[in-house]
Amino acid sequence: MLLALVMVSINLRPAITTVAGVMNQVPGVFGLDPALLPLLGTLPVLAFGISGPIGPRLARRLGTGRAVAVALMVLAAALIVRATVPALLLPGTFLAGMAIMTASVLVPQIVKANRGTGWWTGLCTMGFGLGAALGAGLVQPLERAFGGNLPSALAVWAVPALLGAFLIHRSGGRTTPVPAAAGTAGQVPGTASPLRKQRTAWAVTAFFGLQAMLYFAITSWLAVYLVSRGLLPSDAAALLAWFSLAGLPASLLAPVLAARPRILRIMAPGLGMSVALALVGVLVAPVELQFLMVGILGFVQSAGFGLAMALVVIRSAGPQSAGRLSAMSQGFGFALASLGPLGAGLLHTMTGGWEVTFWVLAAEAVVLAGAGFLAIRGPLVSVEPAEVSLQTQAKPSPVR
Incomplete structure (x- = not known):
């Protein structure tokens, strides 16, 4: 099951980072109006926001494993269609985003159902980062391997998506039913408030959204920014891959460390401030130090994503x-994150430079620190009376 989950996670970023790594080539190869490039970076994230409820609903009908497998098969089809039919580049990207979201929301549910530890969450979040790095780092070598054919280099990512669908389907991936709240001697049925009325749920959502907005803004425009600083497109794409690779240890360790309350109290707000400082560092550092600064940014940004996924479970x-x-x-x-690539691109277009864009992103990272502070406080999120009842029973009775 863990192997299947990691393979699924690896497939949930290349559809985005492969295009981001060759953004400057897209207008010439696919005949896309350069003015639509910000939209191309925004579409998958916008699809994420729209298709959030699909995963749980599909899981209730098919079982969690089958639902994830179906999502990955749709992802594979979308990757092939958008690469081979230029007119469907934008619709195919949107469909790929919907498929990614459908699978992504079910990963924490499978981890929780299998009583996965922080290492489970860490390995899954590391899979996200590894997939992002492979997508950005291999797109140009694959293009050369296919004789300069960029569409083939993009479509080939359908193969690992199909492999992930096969593995998760074979592993089962069905969540364990929650024991009934009634019918047990001495058990008092619990009650659960609607999710929209639980402050902890909104705090976790804000943290997830803000770190995702930062991630997609950075991955969509970092390579373009670095080219504007004088780097070759191939070197800029390599640094985008380095951004993801540098974050792999952080995405693995952040969920493990988050399981310790004392560390979590510091980590949740501290990561936001660290991302803000790293963004300023990438902006002001000379070209010679960009390898170091991009690596630091990738590390703290991936730690934020690892913590966001861990908070859903914890x-x-x-x-x-x-x-x-x-x-x-x-x-x-x-x-919320869909505003990241679009907003960053529009700020760059309006100002003609990158200074305002980076300072705005740094300010957003400070807000992220506040969301992290709130997300670790308050009661656990619960929507099932059985879970509330079991949670209550697990607590020792107060001393009278």
């Missing part, structure tokens, strides 16, 4: 609540 009372919180945090969060 701050939920059971598998069903984890699935619902995952859908809410990623659905609303990615709807």
Whole structure:
């Protein structure tokens, strides 16, 4: 199951970073109006925000594993269609985003159902980063391997998506039913408030959305920014891949460390401030130091994503609540995140430079620190009476 989950996670970023790594080539190869490039970077994230509820609903009908497998097969089809039919580049990218979101929201639910530790969440989040790095780093070598054919270099990513669908389907991936709240001697049925009325759920959603907005703004425009600083397009694409690779250790360790309350109290707000400082560093550092600064930014940004995924698991009372919180945090969060690539691109166009864009992103990272502070406080998120009842029973009775 863990192997299948990691393989699924690896497939949930290349559809975005492969295009980001060759953004400057897209207008010439696909005949896309350069003015639509910000839209191309925004579409998958916008699809994330719209398709959040699809995953849990599909899981209730098919089972979690089958739902993820179906999503990956749709992803594979979207990758092929958008690469081979230039007129469908934008619709295919949107469909790929919907498929990615459908699978993504179910990963924490499967982890929670299998009682996965922080290492499970860490390995899955590391899979996201590894997939992003492979997508950005291999797109140009694959293009050369296919004789300069960029569409083939983009379409080939359908193969690992199909492999991930096969593995998760074979592993099962069905969540364990929550034991009934009634019918057990001495058990008092619990009650659960609607998710929209739980402050912890909104705090986790804000944290997820803000870190995702930063991530997609950075991955969409970092290579373009570096080219404007004088780097060759191939070197800029390599640094974009380095951005993801440098974050792999952080995405693995952040969920593990987050399981320790003392560390979590510092980590949740501290990561936002670290991202703000790293963004300023990339802006002001000379070209010779960009390898170091991009690596630092990739490390702290990936730690933020690892913590966001961990919060969905840690701050939920059971598998069903984890699935619902995952859908809410990623659905609303990615709807917010869709403003990242578009806003960054528009700020660059309006100002003619990158200074304002980077300072605005740094200010957003400070707000992220505040969201992290709030996300680790308050009661656990629960939408199932059974989970509330079981949670209550697990607590020792107060001394009278």
